[in-house]
Amino acid sequence: MKRRNLGWLSLGSLLSYSAWADMPLNLTQGATEVSRNVYDLHMLVLYICTGIGIIVFGIMFWSMIFHRKSKGAKSASFHESTKIEILWTAIPIVILIAMAVPATSTLIEMEDNSNADVTIQITGSQWKWHYKYFDQGIEYYSVLSTPREQYENHQSNSAIKNEHYLLEVDKPLVIPANKKVRFLMTSDDVIHSWWVPAFAVKQDANPGFINEAWTKVDQPGIYRGQCAELCGKDHGFMPIVVEVKSEADYQNWLIEQQQLIAQSAEAEKASLNSSLAMDELMQLGEQVYLANCAACHQPTGLGLPPAFPALKNSPVATGDINEHIITVFNGRVGTGMQGYGKQLTLKEIAAVVTYERNAWGNNTGDSVQPADVNAAVAK
């Protein structure tokens, strides 16, 4: 009785997920001319393979049904025919050429990176994307925005998951519709791969080298993708979101961003003269830490040694303040520890360093001000 209930329960839980299901069963047609050509090519090969499959498997099943010993079938003695061998070498070659022609033309189109209207440099790093608009002075990082408690379910604390669970970011890439946008891809550490299915763009971001790709999207909208090349621990947690805006909206967005940059430069300057209370630093520091550092050094400060060191009792986080600041600001070349000087404000760095020096029993009692950070890195 009990067992049966359990059976029904698990069956019920199987079915209940169906509510989430509306997965497309085929490749997307996408939102660009290239992606539609790619889709057509995909369908062409799929049909050809299905056709060949039906014929070949059909013949095999025919023999399995009618040429079986139990039906009294006697085996024939033929075992060679040069004519047939030539025939079934030649026909596939013809079919292959029929596929190669559209494949070649689509490929030539995809690889034509010339005459772009907008150029954006995309840099992958463990585990976020950095977007830099050429000639606009705009650049920012884009990271996963799904809250940790939604995917860390080890203690079976399954928080309700967002609609775009694991496919949402804090700041999407913004590009104009109907303009040829060229992407220059590179990486700060390991190889990543920038993939948005709706554009049929998947291009590796190789450290030390620059790859090109382009797209021209016809409809404004939001398009999602993911990093496609294994890049370490959180490879599954570095999504891509692209917001395609109409030309006018895009121009407004650019102006808005430039204003924001000007404002934050002001704020940065102002922060140099400010002095924050310990409480304030610790509170901000914790936020910054959880958002930027906890993936590697863990919320507990214990890290994941040997790859990612513990900060609790670490000689740096309890030792010389300047070295600590410089480590966070410049990072350590050739390790997972990137420089946060470009990613965080002076105030945020001051806060996170303060936090690391006082959390988890590090109790150094030190508090670091934005001006200290500025002084340390100026040396």
Add this chain to the structure above:
Amino acid sequence: MTTEVLTEDLSEHNQHHKMTGIKRWLYTTNHKDIGTLYLWFSFIMFLTGGALAMIIRMELFQPGLQIVEPDFFNQLTTVHGLIMVFGAIMPAFTGLANWMLPMMIGAPDMALPRLNNWSFWILPFAFAILIGSFFMESGAPNFGWTFYAPLSTTYSNGSTAFFVFAVHIMGISSIMGAINIVVTIMNLRAPGMTYMKMPLFVWTFFITAYLLIAVMPVLAGVVTMVLTDTYFGTSFFNAAGGGDPVMFQHIFWFFGHPEVYIMILPAFGIVSTTIPTFARKKLFGYSSMVYATASIALLSFIVWAHHMFTTGMPLFGELFFMYCTMLIAVPTGVKVFNWMATMWRGSMTFETPMLFSIAFVILFTIGGFSGLMLALTPVDFQYHDTYFVVAHFHYVLVTGSLFSIYAGAYYWLPKWTGHMYNDVLSKWHFWCSLISVNLLFFPMHFLGLAGMPRRIPDYALQFADFNKWISIGGFAFGLSQLIFLVVVIKCIKGGEKAPAKPWEGAEGLEWTVPSPAPYHTFSTPPKID
């Protein structure tokens, strides 16, 4: 002349030295013993790699991280891949080669028996190192079985040295095994057995062995470069020092593509043996089969970069590798058509080896179709590094290589053990495997097309349903393999006595000796006309 000397020497030598207990297995130079060792070892590795896959499928059963941490997940996928490729499939084929090649060509043993012993006995050490790394501070390798630099070098978790050392040992083992196969086939064929009279099984192993000798040193080279980049400050793959991470991929796949044929050509040989037997009709187009195998092997050296279309190759490179890869469909097609023609107007029966062989032909062909789709560069941009690729290579490796190994195992079990296997259980094994394997791998095509990347421990909600069914298929497939273990143990322990030739339509020298095959066979070579 050499043949005669060797023959006498061996038979006299070994008769006196057959030891008992563990020493028999440690010191053995007998091809049947070593074949048995290889086969058991590969099956144990298969279950180990399978256990890792079960954990992977448990984690992927539903969205969210439930069981493992992302870094451990990467260790699981990496070691699963390495074990299945180097520990399960390749040694299983070497085991079949050891058992069957000498008997098929009428030789008393492999040509280099001591080398043979050594090439087996270093393998357990390689895998002890690899699996042992799970229990070390660094954890096991976590950079994927393809170990792309710089993830495996500058950014490695410290397991690189264990990994490199283990792969070196596996490589040495494979090279020695391959040299032995080549030397045996070239020198020990029974008088009268010309090359074009060799069974196709022998041909495929002959060609595979050459592939191994050609590319295993390349693998050794690339792992050594990874080792020095990680620990000795070289910069082969480090752009900051003037190296190139993409060069790693070129070298790796120059090994990696032939490697996939190393794992499928012997499978072609097996089903080209079983299908004619149970269709009671000669293999259609023997010579075209030989030429097709050879051309697949040659082409396999000039297609490697089809794994690298997204790395930023120049257009010309992409076109070249696309066309060459598409060309491989031609000889592969010839093979499938030949098997089809062999069945046509035969007098078929469906014993378990035949069931696995037919499943092989159909499901391997499906894997071939997805391979052809992947060859087209523009669409590969969409498929690459998604579950579509995972589906593709599991169709060719599981329903391909593994199913052919099962076909071979059932086919020759009576010869090995002297007993018939339990027919009912073996059919259960087949049908459970067939159904679950398709539930396991077929939906992966759809996941890939819908956009799910491979090697991720957690996924967007839309992928939840399919992953759940795939996991269920995975557990069922894993359990079904235990049936095989039962069948084999029962078959060794007893069962209906097998005649020298249990299959009505079978041909070949191995059926001229009694079942079980005596410890020494063909001490005097048979005469072939």
